[in-house]
Amino acid sequence: MLCSQCGSQNRDDAKNCQICGATLAANPYQSAGTTPAGGPVSNYLWPAIAATVFCFFPFGILAIVYAIRVNSCVARGDYQGALAASKSAKIWCWASFALGLVFYLVVVAFTISPGFEQLR
Numbered sequence: 158m159l160c161s162q163c164g165s166q167n168r169d170d171a172k173n174c175q176i177c178g179a180t181l182a183a184n185p186y187q188s189a190g191t192t193p194a195g196g197p198v199s200n201y202l203w204p205a206i207a208a209t210v211f212c213f214f215p216f217g218i219l220a221i222v223y224a225i226r227v228n229s230c231v232a233r234g235d236y237q238g239a240l241a242a243s244k245s246a247k248i249w250c251w252a253s254f255a256l257g258l259v260f261y262l263v264v265v266a267f268t269i270s271p272g273f274e275q276l277r
Contacts, residue, residue, distance in 0.1 A: 160176065198231060202221070202224040205223075212254050215253075223246035
């Protein structure tokens with residue numbers, strides 16, 4: 158079991174850390190590199206990057222921030238925080254995609270409309 162204070166490895170049945178003496182709480186991660194009891198958590202980093210580049214930039218940045226937060230929560234052993242950040246990253250990815258799609262549809266609608274020639 159890893160200590161959340163100093164990061165040292167302890168026996169699985171230890172109550173306190175052998176290095177710093179901190180109380181070892183029950184952790185969903187059994188040891189470094191294993192997945193939590195609920196399974197791996199998706200961070201949505203690639204969709205967030207794609208949403209930033211191709212869709213609505215401000216919401217894509219928020220999606221990237223939450224995607225990075227997923228990784229830091231997993232590294233700390235905070236499974237619930239990782240799930241919440243993953244859900245937020247997914248929401249901001251979809252919001253960026255939706256607003257980008259609306260923007261592109263409006264641009265296309267104005268370019269092919271007959272009244273567009275008068276606006277130039």
